[in-house]
Amino acid sequence: MTHYLLSVHGPAEMEEFGGYPSREAMEQSFADTGRFNDQLKADGYWVFAGGLQSATTATLVDGQGETPVVTDGPYLETKEYIAGFWVIDAPDLDVALKLAAEGSKACRGVVEVRPFDGLA
Amino acid sequence: MSATSSTTAQAIERVFREEYGRLIASLVRRFGDIDIAEEAAGEALVAALEKWPQQYPDSGVPPNPGAWLTTTAGNRAIDRLRREKLRDDKHRQAVDMYDDTPHESLGVFESNEDDRLRLMFTCCHPALAPEARIALTLRLLGGLTVEEIAQAFLVPETTMGQRITRAKKKIAAAKIPYRVPAPEDLPARVATVLAVLFLVFNEGYLASGDGEPVRSELTGEAIRLARILHGLMPGEPEVTGLLALLLLTEARREARVRHGELVRLDDQDRGGWDRALITEGHALVRECLAINRPGRYQLLAAINAVHTDAPTAETTDWSQVVALYDQLLTVDPSPIVALNRAVAIAELDGPEVALAQVDRLVETAPVLSSYHALHATRADLLRRLGRSTDAREAYDAALAVCDNTAERAYLTRRRGELV
Amino acid sequence: MTQYLLAVHGNEEDFADIAPETMQEMFESVDRFNQKVRDAGIWVFAGGLEPAGTATVVDGQGDAPVMTDGPYLETKEHLGGFWIIDVPDRDAALQWAAEGSKACQGRVEVRPFQAEPEA
Numbered sequence: 049m050t051h052y053l054l055s056v057h058g059p060a061e062m063e064e065f066g067g068y069p070s071r072e073a074m075e076q077s078f079a080d081t082g083r084f085n086d087q088l089k090a091d092g093y094w095v096f097a098g099g100l101q102s103a104t105t106a107t108l109v110d111g112q113g114e115t116p117v118v119t120d121g122p123y124l125e126t127k128e129y130i131a132g133f134w135v136i137d138a139p140d141l142d143v144a145l146k147l148a149a150e151g152s153k154a155c156r157g158v159v160e161v162r163p164f165d166g167l168a
Numbered sequence: 169m170s171a172t173s174s175t176t177a178q179a180i181e182r183v184f185r186e187e188y189g190r191l192i193a194s195l196v197r198r199f200g201d202i203d204i205a206e207e208a209a210g211e212a213l214v215a216a217l218e219k220w221p222q223q224y225p226d227s228g229v230p231p232n233p234g235a236w237l238t239t240t241a242g243n244r245a246i247d248r249l250r251r252e253k254l255r256d257d258k259h260r261q262a263v264d265m266y267d268d269t270p271h272e273s274l275g276v277f278e279s280n281e282d283d284r285l286r287l288m289f290t291c292c293h294p295a296l297a298p299e300a301r302i303a304l305t306l307r308l309l310g311g312l313t314v315e316e317i318a319q320a321f322l323v324p325e326t327t328m329g330q331r332i333t334r335a336k337k338k339i340a341a342a343k344i345p346y347r348v349p350a351p352e353d354l355p356a357r358v359a360t361v362l363a364v365l366f367l368v369f370n371e372g373y374l375a376s377g378d379g380e381p382v383r384s385e386l387t388g389e390a391i392r393l394a395r396i397l398h399g400l401m402p403g404e405p406e407v408t409g410l411l412a413l414l415l416l417t418e419a420r421r422e423a424r425v426r427h428g429e430l431v432r433l434d435d436q437d438r439g440g441w442d443r444a445l446i447t448e449g450h451a452l453v454r455e456c457l458a459i460n461r462p463g464r465y466q467l468l469a470a471i472n473a474v475h476t477d478a479p480t481a482e483t484t485d486w487s488q489v490v491a492l493y494d495q496l497l498t499v500d501p502s503p504i505v506a507l508n509r510a511v512a513i514a515e516l517d518g519p520e521v522a523l524a525q526v527d528r529l530v531e532t533a534p535v536l537s538s539y540h541a542l543h544a545t546r547a548d549l550l551r552r553l554g555r556s557t558d559a560r561e562a563y564d565a566a567l568a569v570c571d572n573t574a575e576r577a578y579l580t581r582r583r584g585e586l587v
Numbered sequence: 588m589t590q591y592l593l594a595v596h597g598n599e600e601d602f603a604d605i606a607p608e609t610m611q612e613m614f615e616s617v618d619r620f621n622q623k624v625r626d627a628g629i630w631v632f633a634g635g636l637e638p639a640g641t642a643t644v645v646d647g648q649g650d651a652p653v654m655t656d657g658p659y660l661e662t663k664e665h666l667g668g669f670w671i672i673d674v675p676d677r678d679a680a681l682q683w684a685a686e687g688s689k690a691c692q693g694r695v696e697v698r699p700f701q702a703e704p705e706a
Contacts, residue, residue: 050342050343057660096631098671107697108694109694111686112689123694123696124662128660130666139343140343140344142345148645152645152647152652160642161642161643162636162641163343163641165341165637294654295656296656338641341638342637
């Protein structure tokens, strides 16, 4: 089995309905995502899932010197940032891609699938 | 090296290339790793070059070269894995996989012969970039060298090498499976494999760049791989359709270029067509008709069957061609198909009707303006209508985006002949 | 308690340039840090990712999923690995991030998960 990161990206700051066109659309997507999560657990693929607070809440820490240097903001300078992700444990990429497609449909966004080199 | 030994070396290399896909595929199954398979295959070639001329002085090749290469490469891979003392997990896993225990059941595709089918699905996996799928297929199944593939696609060898290395890394790290897809995924995945073979063929048939207008090593390789796929999946009508399409197109290859200039279908010397390929292609088209599950490649093959069935251009059954294009439009509603249909309409209803259709097409699909065949078609229709000024403009537009030497030569001559 | 993402970024070429001894040293210090996080009872998850070139983007919103080779972001650097820890507040997260940063010899981005993580 291999662990895969299934990540979803979005802008640094979300609009009113979290990037969805309406409250109903947002709630529908949350419900679909919840069902998808339950299915992941039931099928034994689930390792972790979480939605992140907006990228504007990020802090950078450099602990390599004598005293840590803390600066505001995310590390990457891009238009979009990782907004949330699943970690799954699947037998091969075909299974991971199938689950990613279901996750993508549920959360209304494209999903990036990347294998882990190893877990600590 | 004497003349005889260099001929023997060539014979050995030819056998090696023919066996390469089968060899790599069986090694990948046994050791679960493409790099190990390629290294072992390379060592087996070195051993063959050294031993075959001594052991088989008459032919230079053993009676069953494939078995010899498979055994030798397998032993080399095991030697290497032992030498490396199971240094890391990859090799440990590979050794674990090599055990003479039976392999896990893989459904209906059980025999070792189907290793190549699995490898085709791995190389043409939709998670790989399209250009990487083509390169990997030619490298691992076709046995072409990185240098040959780089030349065929006009990119530097280092670029092609990196492309292949990256794709192999992704297959290993992301665990792209070595397996024939599940029945419910099969149609989509077969389509990806067919698209790769069709692209390889087309790049050979209408080669881009300043070199040869036709690269027969690519058309030949695409046909060879399509034959293998057809042999492995005889019941998939689109596979049969693609093979038929490639054969019926290849049959006209020799007649298609004369003195470095493209010869259009109407003007080709039909006596120069390869009758054996046409007969084989027609039989495959009949097989498809019997199965009656039409698809893109089958319909394209059927259109080519109508053309190759006509003893002269004038006797072509154009209404049948148009009917097939209509059917093709329902499964592949692309502006390029619509453009080709308009070409057939010109023969059936005259150039004026066709030109009106072509011009309407450009309005609805502006993307066609960057396609050389659009301008070449318009130029031809305008020429036939006697509209020389417009035709000249269209020839210029076609030449501006045409990247095939033979077609450029044809367009340039036609343009010069306008009065 | 709040879950925090402690993310490390980089690019593959830089990583390939690191001397094997430095790499070994780094692995060992990260192992020690991991153990400390476990001992503190704040461990949720940690892992290192394969290079971004092994990624595939999947759009499952249409009829048939559409796949594209490569990572989603077209940046020079990519997420290389991360920890997820569960700590009382942001200051605690920043302190752990500083230690993690020293261990892995790179800057660490700290981002909180939403209040009710789906976990």
